[in-house]
Amino acid sequence: MVAFSHTDTGTSESEWAASGVAALPELPLSADELADMTFVVLAAHPDDETLGAGGFLAKLHAAGAAVEVLLCTAGEASHPDSQTTTPEQLAAVRLTEFDSAVSGLNPSATWRFLELADGQLAASTERIADSLRAAVAGRPADSVTIIAPYRHDGHTDHDTLGSIAAEVAAQGGHGLLEYPIWYWLWAGPDDSTWNSWVRVPLADQDQRAKQRAMGAHLSQTKPLSDQPGDETLLSDTFLEHFRRPWEAFAWHPSTAGSNSAADAERIFDEVHSREEDPWSYTTSWYERRKRSLTLAALPEESYESGLELGCSIGTLSEELAQRCQQFLGVDASSAALAQAAKRLARFPSAHAKHLTMPGEWPEGTFDLVVLSETGYYLSPDELSELLARIEATTRHGGTLVLCHWRHPISGWQLDAEAVHAMARTQLGWPTHGLYREKDFMLEILLAPERTA
Known part of the structure; x- marks a missing residue:
């Protein structure tokens, strides 16, 4: 000052x-x-x-x-x-x-x-x-x-x-x-x-x-x-x-109307550089309750390998990491990832990585993929590419979690309903569970089991 x-x-x-x-x-x-x-x-x-x-x-x-x-x-x-x-x-x-x-x-x-x-x-x-x-x-x-x-x-x-x-x-x-x-x-x-x-x-x-x-x-x-x-x-x-x-x-x-994945790093780095917790992830009852509902909706008690796309400061990541033998949180914002890395430091098999999706993608396959409050920060073409990446790297029978704010996202082309509809249509995976309330929707899709 x-x-x-x-x-x-x-x-x-x-x-x-x-x-x-x-x-x-x-x-x-x-x-x-x-x-x-x-x-x-x-x-x-x-x-x-x-x-x-x-x-x-x-x-x-x-x-x-x-x-x-x-x-x-x-x-x-x-x-x-x-x-x-x-x-x-x-x-x-x-x-x-x-x-x-x-x-x-x-x-x-x-x-x-x-x-x-x-x-x-x-x-x-x-x-x-x-x-x-x-x-x-x-x-x-x-x-x-x-x-x-x-x-x-x-x-x-x-x-x-x-x-x-x-x-x-x-x-x-x-x-x-x-x-x-x-x-x-x-x-x-x-x-x-x-x-x-x-x-x-x-x-x-x-x-x-x-x-x-x-x-x-x-x-x-x-x-x-x-x-x-x-x-x-x-x-x-x-x-x-x-x-x-x-x-x-x-x-x-x-x-x-022009924002896309390419803008995410600039926009969210700027937001996180001004405030450590700009969306009150750590203090808001709404955010804490939403995390609890997300964790409770997971159909499996534990997973071999989890991936969170758009992990932000890692408040959900540190809870997901306790349910996964291996866990990776990725985000386009370096400023947010610095906090996520600190939260994941106590888990030897959990890591945070800077990636701008969908152009960049982590190696390996996963039986749990979480896309929370992230899908609408992509253009329709980028979301389609992201879903193709998810399909290619999710193991048979794996879990895909979608959770998004239901109000208009001004400045971006997609909203929660559009993101979830695109995922259902493009992937064709069955819905294991769907929960809607005034402010957000939570949906679980399951990758098909291996056929004989």
Whole structure:
């Protein structure tokens, strides 16, 4: 985490102006393309949306794009030493300022307040992610772009929110625009990160709307009073960074409809590098219960050789390993496999291996193959190839376990029903057991016994 204070002088705007940042390539989306899209904007605190993306919000209004803003906190902790204004009073002031600013930037935008605690967003990651997924649900993945704080901005709430947005965007195949705020203070032109960003030029009316919106946040740009603890939070030198005739974003285009096995390593390495357990495998009752049901559904007490395809961090792997004389867990994510390997280390005959399926495949044959929460991360052609590999390497009478989340997997072509249907049709193996509930389905197929 970068250490800085809002009172730091930081990098001057003249230094940034001399860096060449104003010559960054423009965001490659035309006004017509913007008009056909929906933008979901995340703000950790009132004024984030204005400083980081206010001009762009005004441009989106002019283009006719749909905009929804999710405000996480009221920014009530901005003046912790105030002797004149309580956090509750400040929250009310800042929410009023936020409403005025957003209304001026984009009168057609809607906004929702999540009522989370300022400075503590890291404790609410699941709620934020659920709110964001709900906001983008029901629309084609490639028609939605998320706008969020830069995930390495240096402020803990900004970083948390940016990481959540990046994860949801990657999983759903949505576009992502990350806006820096405090980066302009603590970083400098010699930090090469900005070289890969894009620029959004602002028309005169966009700049004017942004300046009016900045002026609406009086609790941040002016002192609350002349008493100690009520000093101005955002200095004039800092605000110079946001008077530019352009805004800069880290741009990640939509990957909707194009994701395949080749993308798995990149996507899931990124997810696992941010969090050790991004899907709460170790803590969620849903995940623990699902593992118990999966293990209970196995028709045999023990197996000679087991293979788990897409083992992730190895929570199911370590339980399967106890039922197999030999066990191998494979995954495309090196970051996830590092954890799986640690979990399997106590089993001498169990191993984890980095493979991107179906192009890569382990040697040997298996009497237990587990494909859990993985099949829909392949294209139909890739799943067909994977099933052919399974058929060729599963022993006669062997067990194939299929277990998948039943809700839509945005950004990928397949879902649970499609994966299981393809397996039944292509393999033609009898179903030993099938269990469905609202959130997942679990199915056991048995390879035919050897015929005489």
